[in-house]
Amino acid sequence: MVGTAIWNQVRIAREDRFSSLLNPSEFTPYRLKKVEYASSNSSLFTLRAPRRGSVRWDDGGENDEDTEGEKEDGEGELRELLREAWKRGVWSVQIKQPQLQIARSYTPLPPITSTSPPTPPSPSSTTTTTKSTSTSSTADLPPVKPIANPSSVSDIPPQETDLRFYIRQHTSGELSRYLHAIPPNERVFVRGPYLELEIPEHVEEVVFIAGGTGIAPAMQIADLMARRERGGKLTVLWACRMRDECAGGVSASESGAGVEGGAGSGQHPPSSPSSWRNWLSLTNPSPPPPSSSPRRKSPIVTSLESLQSRLNAHPTAPTSSLHIEYFVDAENKMLKPASVLKHLKNGDGSLKQGTEGARMIVVSGPEGFVNLWAGPKMWAGGKEVQGGVGGWLRGLAGEGGEKGWRVWKL
Incomplete structure (x- = not known):
């Protein structure tokens, strides 16, 4: 399922109930807030929704002009939508590669709860990772780089509306290579949610x-x-x-x-x-x-x-x-x-x-x-x-x- 475009899906909620911050009809620019080392060829990505009135991210999302009421209303809609999704079954969102204009479906990981143990630190920047000689599909890719400063990502507290993904880097995967190459705080275009299995x-x-x-x-x-x-x-x-x-x-x-x-x-x-x-x-x-x-x-x-x-x-x-x-x-x-x-x-x-x-x-x-x-x-x-x-x-x-x-x- 991961890495496969899915266009005909059962929608999780009625069209008129979709949040302005996430909907299946158009892509919304989220921000890549965190990248965590998961293995030698995979990473965890955390995407954060824009505020309701700043979906263009012209100023990096720092100085949007929403009133507090508008901000809470937009986030409230998104929380309601995601809570409904988590109660229904297996669901996904699509992420777009903007240069090639292709999209792939990825399955969000469950949100981090207050009872969850902390994520273990990533390998330090001094860790040596050798290139695999495997004949697998990742043989021609360099290993995923460990995070240079693990504390810098752990300082970002999770939010209920964050979208987290576990993504492997593939030789022929345009989307996965794109995500592994972009820097933190870059825009990532998302639409959904789509119900895969109730x-x-x-x-x-x-x-x-x-x-x-x-x-x-x-x-x-x-x-x-x-x-x-x-x-x-x-x-x-x-x-x-x-x-x-x-x-x-x-x-x-x-x-x-x-x-x-x-x-x-x-x-x-x-x-x-x-x-x-x-x-x-x-x-x-x-x-x-x-x-x-x-x-x-x-x-x-x-x-x-x-x-x-x-x-x-x-x-x-x-x-x-x-x-x-x-x-x-x-x-x-x-x-x-x-x-x-x-x-x-x-x-x-x-x-x-x-x-x-x-x-x-x-x-x-x-x-x-x-x-x-x-x-x-x-x-x-x-x-x-x-x-x-x-x-x-x-x-x-x-x-x-x-x-x-x-x-x-x-």
Whole structure:
């Protein structure tokens, strides 16, 4: 879903209720307020909305002429719109590359709450990052530069209406390369929101299969379940190419296992050349040498753990919970059907059943990853549609979800 233009969407609210600061019909110039190092090839971006009367940003947004009432009214509209979006399901916005006039859809990360632990500091400017010799799609790109002064970005307090994104830098990705190249406080043109997948109130359990930055929609679902009265059970199976994408992440099944170099030990072998091509063909790369020092915790892992704390503390717990498993290509720990199947079964080995539509399997990530697990989407009537369930999930859930699990491809 990330990086794919989506033009035919279900709108989250009626046309006359859209905020003047964010709407699906026209692009609004936001400001890039913060860029945080996430991994050697990805970053976290924070965009901030303009004040209602200064959408042109002629003066950098410092001296707009709004009255206080107009400012509060515009921000109030935006807060209402975003709160409604967070309650509905998985949603996205489009970001435009102004020179090429192309747009791509990106999934916002849940807002930082007062109970969220602070984002770990980025590597200092003295950190040496070597260029990967990987055969992956990022092989020809320089690594993402660590932030020179981490304290300068942490000094910017988050706002409820900020839009945060987890974006990988791709060789052929015009939008991702553009975002990684522009300086802080630059204008970024945004429109939306667009509803990608509604999570109705009767959905009680979701198994989410994520590849790379496809983890963002899973975080939205975790936030939604933590917000709503009924809660919900969410299992996230996150497949990464390199350990630095999920550094510090401890799988629930390995917590406390203390296996040297494994997900539960707190120390991880360094990333080695790897690619989705290796992953998809199920060929195992040579294992990397062991590491002698622990790594920093990924900010995405920090956010996932914060969401886990919120959902696990829900009034309906333990019925409501967030279970996270990490799979790292470079460590020969691949996400395979058996890893998914165990979460679709009861303790006695029988497949979970229940009210129709109460259980979902969601797949999100690069196109090849989604196709492998659930089969390709189809084009019908001039728009992209789900199509039947294929890939590995066809045997697990059935072509039409007749085994009790509805499958959705993002």
